[in-house]
Amino acid sequence: MIIDTHCHLDDKQYEEDLDKVLKRAQESGVAGILIPAADINDIQRARTIAHLYSNIYFAVGIHPYHHLQYNESVLREFAKDEKCIAIGECGLDYSRLPEDADEQSVEKEAQKRVFSLHVRLAKELKKPLIVHIRDANDDSKKVLLDEQAGEVGGVLHCYNASEHLLDLADKGFYFGIGGVVTFKNAKKLVEILPKIPLEKLLIETDGPYLSPTPHRGERNEPAYTVLVVEKIAQTLDMSAEDVCNITTKNAMSLFKEFTKTKQDKLNNYFNFKGEKC
Numbered sequence: 001m002i003i004d005t006h007c008h009l010d011d012k013q014y015e016e017d018l019d020k021v022l023k024r025a026q027e028s029g030v031a032g033i034l035i036p037a038a039d040i041n042d043i044q045r046a047r048t049i050a051h052l053y054s055n056i057y058f059a060v061g062i063h064p065y066h067h068l069q070y071n072e073s074v075l076r077e078f079a080k081d082e083k084c085i086a087i088g089e090c091g092l093d094y095s096r097l098p099e100d101a102d103e104q105s106v107e108k109e110a111q112k113r114v115f116s117l118h119v120r121l122a123k124e125l126k127k128p129l130i131v132h133i134r135d136a137n138d139d140s141k142k143v144l145l146d147e148q149a150g151e152v153g154g155v156l157h158c159y160n161a162s163e164h165l166l167d168l169a170d171k172g173f174y175f176g177i178g179g180v181v182t183f184k185n186a187k188k189l190v191e192i193l194p195k196i197p198l199e200k201l202l203i204e205t206d207g208p209y210l211s212p213t214p215h216r217g218e219r220n221e222p223a224y225t226v227l228v229v230e231k232i233a234q235t236l237d238m239s240a241e242d243v244c245n246i247t248t249k250n251a252m253s254l255f256k257e258f259t260k261t262k263q264d265k266l267n268n269y270f271n272f273k274g275e276k277c
Ligand code: NI
Pocket: 006, 008, 036, 038, 089, 206
């Protein structure tokens, strides 16, 4: 049993065949999925999907690419929903900064401000964070520590793993491992993997992006988490079953709602409960 802690099922790329995607997920042992909303215009759809399936939950947040959309009252309204179990995806992403140095610092400051606001909201609402970090390890860590984000903890969903982030494991943070770990050029992540405490590992797809090998370049989907589990098992010299058991337990301790996930419900939990969205 696998819990996919990060899949953008609200993305348009799943609109046509969400049912089939979830059926394949279920057949592969995926027992629960968390949809982190990233764009203010998609939160409604994330919520709708979460309400159609009992073991799908959502999180509210604004991805750093869209930080200008930040609207706290909208996030607060959605966060009241019983199926909203986390705040995110939020964080810092310096991979697409403008070239001009002044514009760069304005952009960085704006991202940091919005990220801090997410952390404060998460603490106030007592929900864990889903944090996106790309080319911004130092500043991300600084915001998390300055804002005392460890009070709620969360998951670091990171593309470029860094030794520098590892000590956040002691501050209540988990590490989301996805398809990148299967890439030939993911040496850094494979090297760091054994240094992440086992009780802090989580599985994610980040679908529709970052499909694992051999599906690289195609749309990603929760069923492919099996490939991520296999690669982690191989790297850590463990059985795939142990990786599933440990990461599922971890997901349940961070996102308590998944403890309602029961094996005996697996046969029907991905069935529609309502109208098509
Ligand atoms: Ni994402």
